[in-house]
Amino acid sequence: MPDSEAWVPPPGSWASSAARRRNMQAIRSRDTKPEQVIRRLVHANGLRYRVAAKPLPDLRRTADLVFRPAKVAVFIDGCYWHGCPEHYVPPKTNSGYWSDKVARNMARDHDTNSRLKEAGWTVLRFWEHEPPLTCAAAITSTVRRKRGTT
Secondary structure: OOHHHOOOOOOOOOOOOHHHHHHHHOOOOOOOHHHHHHHHHHHHOOOOOEEEEOOOOOOOOOEEEEEOOOOEEEEEEOOOOOOOOOOOOOOOOOHHHHHHHHHHHHHHHHHHHHHHHHOOOEEEEEEOOOOHHHHHHHHHHHHHHHHOOO
């Protein structure tokens, strides 16, 4: 591409380059590998659930797994996007934007937890680096306890 036709981000865009924009657009918001592994394990334990569903109809947020009758919402959070205390590393490029984005995600996570708990839901949050067997065991025991089928 000649210099006169260089890619320019649209006004107000977060993308610092065309390559960065493509990279960021490719990041999944659902059906990530950690989610899929945990879902398979939970399903193998005999539990059925909704995927990427709204626990509350008036809440514009989705949980990764939703057990409606038991009122259990499960979130598998990415270490970067949700500010894992163990693995989050602040970005070197456009750090102001990305650090603010992660801070907003963390605030939204806390707000989601509060709203669901106020509505009588049990919220389970796991980091993507946690062992899938441990996560699946915690989910299974919580759902069975809430259903009264321990």
